[in-house]
Amino acid sequence: MSGVLKQGIENDRPKINAKTAIAKKVDSLLAIMTLEEKVGQMNLYNGFWDSTGPAPKEGNAKTKYEHLQKGWVGAMLNVRGVASVRKIQKIAVEETRLGIPLLFGYDVIHGYKTISPIPLAEAASWDMAAIEKSARVAAIEASAAGINWTFAPMVDISRDARWGRVMEGAGEDPYYGSHVAVARVQGFQGTDLTLPNTIAACAKHFAAYGFVEAGRDYNTVSIGNETLYNTVLPPFKAAVDSDIKTVMNAFNDLNGVTATGDQFLQRDVLKNAWGFNGFVVSDWASVTEIIYWGQAKDKAEAAVLAANAGCDMDMEGHVYIEQLANMIKADKVKEALLDDAVRRILTVKYELGLFDNPYRYCNEQLEKEQIGSVEHHAAALDMAKKSIVLLKNETKLLPLKKKGQKIALIGQLAADKNSPLGNWRLAADDDTAISVLEGLQNHTNSNSLTYTKGVDVFMGKTNFVTEVTVNETDATGIKDAVKAAKNADVVIMVLGEHGYQSGEARSRTELDLPGLQQEMLEAVYKVNKNIVLVLNNGRPLALPWAEKHIPTIVEAWQLGTQTGNAVAQVLYGDYNPSGKLPVTFPRSVGQVPLYYNYKMTGRSTNNEGNVFWSHYIDEKNTPLFPFGHGLSYTTFKYDNLTIDKKSVSVDDSIKVSVTLTNTGNYDGSEVAQLYIRDVVGSLVRPVKELKGFELVHLKKGESKTVQFTLGKKELGFYNNKGEYLVEPGDFEIMVGGSSETVLKSRFVLD
Ligand code: GLC
Numbered sequence: 001m002s003g004v005l006k007q008g009i010e011n012d013r014p015k016i017n018a019k020t021a022i023a024k025k026v027d028s029l030l031a032i033m034t035l036e037e038k039v040g041q042m043n044l045y046n047g048f049w050d051s052t053g054p055a056p057k058e059g060n061a062k063t064k065y066e067h068l069q070k071g072w073v074g075a076m077l078n079v080r081g082v083a084s085v086r087k088i089q090k091i092a093v094e095e096t097r098l099g100i101p102l103l104f105g106y107d108v109i110h111g112y113k114t115i116s117p118i119p120l121a122e123a124a125s126w127d128m129a130a131i132e133k134s135a136r137v138a139a140i141e142a143s144a145a146g147i148n149w150t151f152a153p154m155v156d157i158s159r160d161a162r163w164g165r166v167m168e169g170a171g172e173d174p175y176y177g178s179h180v181a182v183a184r185v186q187g188f189q190g191t192d193l194t195l196p197n198t199i200a201a202c203a204k205h206f207a208a209y210g211f212v213e214a215g216r217d218y219n220t221v222s223i224g225n226e227t228l229y230n231t232v233l234p235p236f237k238a239a240v241d242s243d244i245k246t247v248m249n250a251f252n253d254l255n256g257v258t259a260t261g262d263q264f265l266q267r268d269v270l271k272n273a274w275g276f277n278g279f280v281v282s283d284w285a286s287v288t289e290i291i292y293w294g295q296a297k298d299k300a301e302a303a304v305l306a307a308n309a310g311c312d313m314d315m316e317g318h319v320y321i322e323q324l325a326n327m328i329k330a331d332k333v334k335e336a337l338l339d340d341a342v343r344r345i346l347t348v349k350y351e352l353g354l355f356d357n358p359y360r361y362c363n364e365q366l367e368k369e370q371i372g373s374v375e376h377h378a379a380a381l382d383m384a385k386k387s388i389v390l391l392k393n394e395t396k397l398l399p400l401k402k403k404g405q406k407i408a409l410i411g412q413l414a415a416d417k418n419s420p421l422g423n424w425r426l427a428a429d430d431d432t433a434i435s436v437l438e439g440l441q442n443h444t445n446s447n448s449l450t451y452t453k454g455v456d457v458f459m460g461k462t463n464f465v466t467e468v469t470v471n472e473t474d475a476t477g478i479k480d481a482v483k484a485a486k487n488a489d490v491v492i493m494v495l496g497e498h499g500y501q502s503g504e505a506r507s508r509t510e511l512d513l514p515g516l517q518q519e520m521l522e523a524v525y526k527v528n529k530n531i532v533l534v535l536n537n538g539r540p541l542a543l544p545w546a547e548k549h550i551p552t553i554v555e556a557w558q559l560g561t562q563t564g565n566a567v568a569q570v571l572y573g574d575y576n577p578s579g580k581l582p583v584t585f586p587r588s589v590g591q592v593p594l595y596y597n598y599k600m601t602g603r604s605t606n607n608e609g610n611v612f613w614s615h616y617i618d619e620k621n622t623p624l625f626p627f628g629h630g631l632s633y634t635t636f637k638y639d640n641l642t643i644d645k646k647s648v649s650v651d652d653s654i655k656v657s658v659t660l661t662n663t664g665n666y667d668g669s670e671v672a673q674l675y676i677r678d679v680v681g682s683l684v685r686p687v688k689e690l691k692g693f694e695l696v697h698l699k700k701g702e703s704k705t706v707q708f709t710l711g712k713k714e715l716g717f718y719n720n721k722g723e724y725l726v727e728p729g730d731f732e733i734m735v736g737g738s739s740e741t742v743l744k745s746r747f748v749l750d
Contacts, residue, residue: 022347022350022351023347025350025355026343026346026347026350027343029098029100029346030339030342030343030346032098033098033342035325035328035329035335035338036070036072036325037071037072037097037098037100038338038339038342039072039320039321039324039325039328039338040067040070040071040072040073040074040321041074041100041313041341041342041345041346042074042307042312042313042314042320042324042338042341042342042345043067043072043073043074043075043313043314043320043321044073044074044075044076044077044103044105044281044282044313044314044315044316045064045067045068045073045075045076045077045316046076046077046078046316047076047077047078047079047084048060048061048064048065049061049065051079051081051083051084051085051087051088052081052083052084052087067321068088068091068092068096069091069095069096070096071092071096071097071098071100072321073092073102074100074102074103074313074345075102075103075104075105075149075313075345076088076102076103076104076105077104077105077106077151077315077316078106078426079104079106079146080104080106080142080145080146080147080427081145081146081367082144082145082146082361082362082363082364082367083364084146085104085145085146085147085361085362086146086359086362088102088104089101089102089104089358089359089362092358093358099358100346100349101349101354101355101358103148103149103200103345103348103349103352103354104146104147104148104149104361105147105148105149105150105151105202105281106142106147106149106150106151106426106427107150107151107152107424107426108138108139108141108142108147108150108151108152108188108199108427109150109151109152109154109168109424110122110134110138110422110424110425110560111134111137111138111141111380111425111428111560111561112138112141112142112145112147112371112427112428113141113145113371113372113427113428113429114137114141114371114372114373114376114377114379114380114428114560114561115380115421115422115425115428115432115433115560115561116134116137116138116379116380116383116384116560116561117134117383117384117387117422117557117558117559117560118167118168118422118423118424118502118538118557118558118559118560119153119154119167119168119169119170119180119184120166120167120168120169120170120171120538120539120557120582120583121384121387121557121558121559122134122180122383122387123169123170123171123176123177123180123582124387124388124389124555124557124579124580124581124582124630125383125386125387125578125579126176126578126579126580126582126671126693126695127386127578127695128179128180128182128183129183130382130383130386131180131183131184131187131383132183132184132186132187133187133379133382133383134187134379134380134383135152135153135183135184135185135186135187135188136187136188136190137375137376137379137380138150138152138187138188139187139188139189139190139197139198139199140197140370140376141370141371141372141376142199142427143196143197143198143199143361144197144361144363144366144367144369144370144371145367145371145427146361146362146367147199147361148199148200148352148354148360148361149199149200149202149245149246150188150199150200150201150202151202151204151248151281152184152188152201152202152204153170153180153181153184153185153188153201153202153203153204153239154168154169154204154205155169155170155177155180155181155203155204155235155236155238155239156168156169156204156205156208156209156210156232156250157169157170157171157172157173157174157177157210157231157232157235158171158172158210158211159172159210159211159584159592159593159594159595160210160211160212160215160592160593161215161511161539161540161541161542161583161585161586161589161592162214162215162216162507162508162509162511162539162589162592163210163212163215163216163217163507163539164217164423164501164502164503164504164505164506164507164508164538164539165209165210165217165502165503165504165506166210166502166538166539166540166583167422167423167502167503167538167539167558168423168424168503168504169210170235170582171581171582171583171627172582172583172584172595172596172597172627173582173596173597173627173690174230174231174232174234174235175234175689175690175691176582176690176693177234177235178234178235178237178238179238179693180235181203181235181236181238181239181242182238182239182241182242184201185201185203185239185242185243185244186242188200188201189201189242189243189244189245193245193351193352193353194351194352194353194356196360196361196363196366197366197370199352200245200246200278200348200351200352201239201244201245201246202244202245202246202247202248202281203235203236203239203240203244203246203247203248204247204248204249204250204283205248205249205250205251205252205259205283206236206247206248206249206250206259206265206266206270206280207228207232207233207236207249207250207254207259207265208221208223208228208232208250208252208254208259209221209250209251209252209259210232211223211227211232211252212252215507215508215592216507217504217505217506217507218251218252218505219252220252220253221252221253221254221255222255222256223254223255224720225718225720225721225722226683226718226719226720228254229718229719229720229722230717230718233269236270237274240270240274240275240276241274244278245278245279245348245351246278246279246280246281246348247270247276247278247279247280247281248280248281248282248283249262249265249266249280249281249282249283249286249311250283250286251283251286251289253293253295257295258286258289258290258293258295258305259286260282260283260286260287260289260290260306260309260311261290261295261296261302261305261306261309261311262309263308263309263310265309265310266280266309266310266311267309267310269722270310271310277344277347278344278347278348279312279313279341279344279345279348280310280311280312280313281311281312281313281315282306282311282313282314282315282317283315284315284316285315285316285317286315286317287302287303287306287311287314287315287317287319287320288302288317288318288319289317290302290305290306299318299319299322299323300323300326300327300332302317302319302323303319303320303322303323303324303327303333304327304332304333306319306320307320307324307327307333307337307338307341308333308337312340312341312344312345313341313345324338377561377562380560380561380562381562381565381566381569383560384559384560384562384563384565384566385566385569385570385575385577386575386578386579387557387559387566387579388554388555388556388557388559388566388567388570388577388579389554389555389577389579389580389581389629389630390553390554390555390570390577390579390630390631390632390633391547391553391554391555391581391585391625391629391630391631392547392550392551392552392553392631393551393552393631393633394551394552395530395551395552397490397530397531397532397551397552398532398552398554398570398571398573398633399570399571399572399573399633400447400490400571400572400573401447402444402446402447402572403444403446403447404446404447405447405448405489405490406447406448406450406487406488406489406490407440407447407448407449407450407488407489407490407491407492408450408452408484408485408488408490408491408492408528409436409437409440409449409450409451409452409492409494410451410452410453410454410481410484410485410491410492410493410494410520410524411453411454411457411493411494411495411517411520412453412454412455412456412457412458413436413457413494413495413496413498413536414435414436414437414451414453414492414493414494414534415435415436415437415451415453416433416435416536417430417431417432417433417434417435417438418430418431418433418499419433419458419498419499419500419536419558420433420435420436420499420536420558420559420560420563420564421433421499421558421560421561422499422502422503422538422557422558422560423464423499423500423502423503423504423506423538423558424503425499425560426464428561432561433560433561433562433563433564434561434562434563434564434565435563435564436492436494436534436556436563436564436567436568437451437564438564439563439564439565439566439567439568440492440564440567440568440571442564442565442568443565443568443569443572443574444572450484450488452480452481452483452484453477453480454477454478454480454481454484454493454520455471455474455475455476455477455478455481455515455516455517455519455520456471456474456477456515457470457471457498457514457515457516457517458470458471458498458514458515459471462498462500463500464500466500468498468500468501468514470514470515471515471516472515472516474516475516475519475520477520478516478519478520478523481520481523481524482523482524482526482527485524485527485528486527486528488528488530489530490530490531490532491524491528491530491531491532492531492532492534492571493520493521493524493531493532493533493534494534494536494556495513495517495520495521495533495534495535495536496513496517496535496536496537496541497514497536497537497538497539497541498514499536499538499558501514501538502537502538502539503538506538508539509589510589511539511540511541511542511586511588511589511592512541512542512543513541513543518545521533521545521546521550522545525549525550529549529551530551531550531551531552532552532553532554532571533546533550533552533553533554534554534556534567534571535553535554535555535556535557536556536557536558537555537557537558538557538558539583540581540583540584540585540586541585542585542586542587542588542589542591542624543585543624544587544588544624547624547625554567554570554571554577555579555581573633573666576632576633576634576666576667576668576669577630577631577632577633578630578632578668578669578670578671578695579630580628580629580630580671580673580737580738581625581626581627581628581629581630581738582627583627584596584623584625584626584627585623585624585625585626586623586624587619587620587622587623587624588619590616590618590619591616591619591621591623594623595627596623596626596627596628596688596739597627597686597687597688597689597690597739598686598687599684599685599686599687600684600687601614626738626739626740627690627738627739628671628673628690628737628738628739628740629738629739629740630671630737630738632664632666632668632669632670633664633665633666633668634662634663634664634665634666634667634668634700635662635663635664636660636661636662636663636664636668636670636698636737637660637661637663638658638659638660638672638735638736638737638742638743639658639659639661639743640657640658640659640705641656641657641658641733641735641743641744641745642656642657642658642745643655643656643657643733643745643747644656644657645747646746646747646748647747647748647749647750648747648748648749648750649749649750650712650726650728650749650750651712652711653709653710653711653712654709654710654711654747655707655708655709655710656674656692656707656708656709656710656733656735656745657705657706657707657708658672658705658706658735658743659703659704659705659706660672660696660698660703660704660705660706661698661701661702661703661704662698662699662700662701662702662703663701664700665700666700667697667698667699667700668697668698668700669695669696669697669698670695670696670698670737671693671694671695671696671737672693672694672696672706672735672736672737673690673692673693673735673736673737673738673739673741674690674691674692674693674708674710674733674734674735675688675689675690675691675733675734675735675739675741676688676689676691676710676714676715676731676732676733676734677689677731677732677734678715678717678727678729678731679729679730679731679732680729680730681717681725681727681729682719682725682727683717683719683720685717688732688734688739688741690739691708691710691714691715692708692709692710692714694706694708708735710733712726715731715749726749727749728748728749728750729748729749730746730747730748730749731746731747731748731749732744732745732746733745733746733747
C-alpha cells in the first residue's frame with residue numbers, strides 16, 4: 001500500500017473507528033428495543049404544551065405526553081429554551097425503559113434570535129465564508145437554547161418568483177446553489193457534531209418542491225428527468241457529500257408520485273446511489289397527506305408506502321405511531337426496513353453525543369451568554385451589508401454625501417422593525433430589527449433627515465400563520481409623501497413586500513409593489529426625480545416602470561436584525577455594495593419561469609422578419625435584471641481572457657484566466673463569474689451555465705488575475721437516464737460580472 005494511500009487511511013482511521021464504535025452501540029440498543037419503541041424513534045411530535053408548565057391533562061397533548069413517557073417519541077420540534085428542553089429530555093431519559101434521548105428540531109433558517117438576512121439575500125453575497133459564518137452563528141444561538149437539529153438549509157432550486165419559498169433558498173442555479181448548500185451545512189454542523197454548539201442540519205425539500213406548478217405552494221410537480229438530475233438534485237448531492245445528517249422530503253408529488261412515498265428518490269437515489277447514511281424526515285404531516293393526494297386510501301396504506309419508500313421519521317403525521325407496528329406484524333413492511341430507519345436515527349443521536357450527555361445542549365449559562373451577543377450582531381451586520389445588491393445608480397445619487405444634504409425618507413417599511421426580519425424568524429421577538437430610519441439616524445446627523453410614512457401599505461399586525469392585509473384603496477398618505485419630497489435633495493423610498501408576503505404558503509400571482517406603493521412612487525417622481533428606491537422583498541419583483549424612471553435602485557431584501565445599519569453603511573458608501581443577483585428579475589410575471597440558463601429553442605430570432613419565432617407579442621424575452629447582476633460604486637474591467645489550451649481531452653482540465661481591474665474611485669469587491677456553453681450535445685444544452693465564480697476585493701486601481709479550472713465535473717451533464725455524460729465537441733467560455741458577460745473564448749473537448 002503506497003505511503004500516500006496508507007497515510008490517507010491513517011488520517012481517516014479515527015473517523016472509521018468512531019463510526020464502527022457507534023454502529024456497534026446502535027446495534028446493541030436495537031437488539032433490545034421492542035417493536036413499539038422502534039416505531040417510537042420514527043415519531044416526531046410538535047411541542048405539545050407550555051413545557052415549563054404542568055403536564056397536559058387531556059386531549060392530543062395528553063396522548064403525546066403519555067407516548068413520551070412510554071419511549072414512543074424520537075424527536076420533538078418547536079420546543080425551545082433550555083428549561084423546556086431539559087424538562088422534556090428528562091422524561092425521555094429518566095422515565096422511559098431505555099432512556100433514549102430526543103432530538104430537538106427547529107426551523108433555524110436564517111438565524112435563531114439574532115436574525116440574519118433571508119437565505120436568498122445571503123445568496124446575493126456570493127461570499128461562502130460569510131454564509132457559513134451566518135449559519136455558524138445561528139447554530140451557536142440555537143444550540144444554546146437547547147436545539148440540536150435544524151430544518152435547514154433549504155436547497156430547493158426555483159425559477160418561479162411567484163412561489164413564496166424562493167426567499168428560503170439560494171436562487172435559480174444548481175452550481176451556485178450547491179456551493180451555498182455546502183457552506184450552510186458546514187456552518188450548522190461544524191467539524192465536530194459532538195460539540196455543544198454544533199447541530200444536525202437538514203437538506204430540504206427532497207425533491208423538486210421549487211418547481212410547483214404555477215408557483216402555487218404545495219402544488220403538483222411535473223418535470224423531466226433531465227431537469228431533475230441537472231437542476232434539482234445537485235444541491236442535495238452536495239449536501240450529502242458534505243455529510244449532512246438529515247434530509248426532509250417534500251409536500252409535492254414528483255411526476256405523480258408523492259415525494260414522501262417516493263422510493264426512487266429516497267432509496268434508489270439518496271440512500272443507495274448517493275450512499276446517504278443519515279435519516280429522512282417527512283415534512284409536516286406529509287405522510288398523512290399521501291392520503292389527500294390519493295396515493296393511499298388510509299393511514300395504514302400511507303404508513304406502508306412511506307416506510308417502504310424510505311421515509312424514516314413521521315413529522316406530526318401520527319401515522320407511524322398509529323399504524324406502523326401493525327403493518328410490520330402484517331408483513332406489509334419488513335422489520336429490516338424498520339431497523340434500518342431506527343439505526344439511522346439512533347446513529348445521528350450518537351454522533352451528536354446525546355447518549356454520552358443527553359443534557360449537552362442544556363446549559364443555562366450559555367443560553368444567557370450566547371443568544372443576542374455583540375459578536376452575533378456584528379456577524380449579522382456583516383452578512384446584511386454583503387447581501388445588498390446595487391441594481392442601478394445612473395446619476396450617481398449614491399453614495400450619499402456625508403453632510404449638507406436634505407434627505408426625505410419615505411415609506412411605511414422604512415420605519416418597520418418587524419417586516420425586515422423576514423419570514424422564517426420564529427424565535428425572534430417582534431420589532432427587533434433596526435429599521436432603515438433608525439439605521440440612517442444612527443449613522444449620521446450631519447444631513448437633515450425627515451421621515452414620512454406616506455401611504456399605508458400593510459394593515460394591522462401579521463404573524464407566521466396569518467395573511468398580510470394590504471391597503472388597496474386609501475391613498476391619503478400619498479400627499480404627505482409628495483410634500484416631503486418636494487424640497488429634498490435626495491428622496492429615499494423604502495418600498496416592497498412585507499416579510500410575511502413571501503415564505504411558506506405565500507405565493508403571489510403578481511410581482512409588483514403591493515398596494516398603492518407604485519402610485520406613491522410615481523407621484524413623488526413627479527415632484528422630485530432624485531429618488532433612491534430601496535427594495536424590501538423576499539422574491540424577484542417585476543418593476544419595469546421603476547427600472548425605466550428611477551435613477552438609483554438598491555435591492556435590500558429582508559436583511560434581518562441589522563437591516564437599518566447595513567442599509568445606512570451602503571447608502572453612505574461606508575460599505576461599497578458587492579452583491580449580485582442569485583435570481584433573475586423579470587419584466588413581467590407573464591415571463592415566469594424566467595432564468596438565465598435557458599435553452600436556445602429552434603426559433604430564437606426573427607431572422608426572416610416574420611412572427612414565427614419564440615417571443616411574446618406584448619413583452620420582451622429579456623429580464624429586467626439578469627442573474628449575476630450587481631453594480632458597485634467603483635467600476636471593474638475584465639480583459640486578457642486566456643485559456644491554457646485550445647483543445648483538451650475528457651480526462652484533462654483546462655485553465656481559464658482573466659485580468660480583473662478596479663478602474664474606479666472606490667475600493668470594492670466584484671464577483672467574477674465563469675459560464676460555459678456546450679455548443680452541441682446529445683441533449684439540448686443551456687445557452688450558458690455558471691461553472692465558476694470568485695469574490696475578489698480590489699483597491700482602486702488594483703488588478704488581479706482570476707483563475708478558473710474546468711474539468712469533467714464542470715463540462716458534463718446528466719441524461720434522462722441519470723447517466724453523467726462528458727461529450728466531445730465545441731465549448732464556449734464566457735467571463736464577466738454577470739450572466740450577461742463580456743468576454744468570450746472557445747475550446748474543443750476531444
Ligand atoms: C413546514 C415546512 C418545513 C419546516 C417544517 C417544520 O411546513 O415545509 O420546511 O421545516 O414544516 O416547521
